[in-house]
Amino acid sequence: MAETNLQILLRRRPQGMPAPDDFEIVETPVPEPAEGEVLVRARYLSLDPYMRGRMSDAKSYAKPVELGAVMEGQTAGEVVASRAPGFAPGDTVLGGYGWQRFSCVRPERLFKVDPQEAPLSTSLGVLGMPGLTAWVGLEDIGQPKAGETLVVSAASGAVGQVAGQIGKIRGCRVVGIAGGPRKCAFVTQELGFDACLDHHADDLAAQLDRACPDGIDVYWENVGGPVQAAVFPRLNDFGRMVMCGMIAQYNVAPGADAAGAPPGPNLGPVVRKRLRIQGFIVSDTGWPRYPAFRRQMLGWIREGRMKWREDVVQGLRNAPEAFIGLLQGRNFGKLVVAVD
């Protein structure tokens, strides 16, 4: 085990796409847990698109990371030392302890997970925040019913994979949208979606018409931009648009209503078709439901109905580069860093 801590700090706020120089990698002493704290060593760090928002000081739903502070993020790891009741060295825990090897955490911010149930890294993906996001968003907003058509953007990504497979379990026709033929093949052949369209294609609208002959009832929105523009007019009466994210504009319009944000769809069809367009953030209501979610997801995994793909990057020092690749769509599957 390394005897120093390794931390990745936010050095400056990016303009547009983040650059490696926006981060700073430092070695520091391993911290000592105070009374009531647990010292945790991260094994996996989750990299997720929302982190781009935390790098900016535009008004958002969560406070930005301060300059010079450790980047925020979910991690899965193990307890090294404990001065808190209920936690002992060797316990496997999930928590938001940031882009760093070691950290001292208060136990109310930790979930104990059983590493026998599934590989530890899945607690950051299919069994973690991204899976919970898909589950909560479909349960609360999308509400897909058997026979309906669900379209999922960023379909091979951490959230999209799960959202589409839940749609299949619910009896929907599920059509993914992903970047490139390799991802599309994975989405149909491995995840079992009914079709997957390449958003690089210049005839996405026509492809949607062919793939969704009965229109679209639920749209899982992860991307915004031209994909949203193609899907929106194809929503059926009483269609639901689950607004999970709009990664296509995270680097062009950090405050999305700031001057310069590209316009969106005319909302006339919202009245005429009785559409519901609703955004959510998993942390608002998701975590108290985590145990129920995890139970259901583990059941689906055991039954072979829920698959996943991870893109594992070795070494914490490579996290900035991997995160930039995530914003560019270069990852393939749930992006995690194996912390050395």
Place this chain on the structure above:
Amino acid sequence: MAETNLQILLRRRPQGMPAPDDFEIVETPVPEPAEGEVLVRARYLSLDPYMRGRMSDAKSYAKPVELGAVMEGQTAGEVVASRAPGFAPGDTVLGGYGWQRFSCVRPERLFKVDPQEAPLSTSLGVLGMPGLTAWVGLEDIGQPKAGETLVVSAASGAVGQVAGQIGKIRGCRVVGIAGGPRKCAFVTQELGFDACLDHHADDLAAQLDRACPDGIDVYWENVGGPVQAAVFPRLNDFGRMVMCGMIAQYNVAPGADAAGAPPGPNLGPVVRKRLRIQGFIVSDTGWPRYPAFRRQMLGWIREGRMKWREDVVQGLRNAPEAFIGLLQGRNFGKLVVAVD
């Protein structure tokens, strides 16, 4: 009583703003009720913005009026002859019997109303479809809570009047938006809204900032266009946008997602602020709730908490001109035609 029927037909589909020549006024014999039907004489005809949609053959939630057919509309009147059980001459009834003096109606399409409870014309306004629209939209989507700020567009109109007053009853700060100082004065002085802004003003955004110091929690959307563009960025976290109509574009973009519809807001804030944007049509779920709505509204009227203003046009032959004025915002209050 006139001895002929008077009917207003749709002669041709308007391009943009309807013109008087798009209608045809005909005199025909008074129809004879078939077995199971009721002959009704209209006393009041309701004119409402949705009728613009029925004149167009663009895809919509309801079938268009056919060329040469009687224009559709809600009317309040009395039974002249009955061949249906439960209805007798002299009964006062509310129903969708169109722009005509006499019609034969099946009883399942009629509501009996008690003319002692309120003036008959109110069954087309505060106690009719517009009032029900306000009530259903706030109950199902807007859900205004005490202390929240509700902004109502077309505030002096048939639906807006009621929506804002329900907001006051619920304990909200209510800010109207209406066209011109006369309507604005009515909205604050007669209806009791906290403020009313003139949408003709060129600094509507700045006026909204002053009138809504705590932001906007619920937006009752009746108009679209620049008013929507000014309100949308001011919605608070967890804000709701009740999409009732977008009259500003009914004549420029009949099929609102057709090429040429003006763009709408970038939807990034929907995620970040967890907004809900939802459209509804009162006829989907409203009428089974009409008795409960009417009971509550009559109570509020008796308590002096619900006021209304009507704009009564004399004579069915004047309906086309009055309807065109409605689309141009020339009416002041709920527009009804007193059928001669």
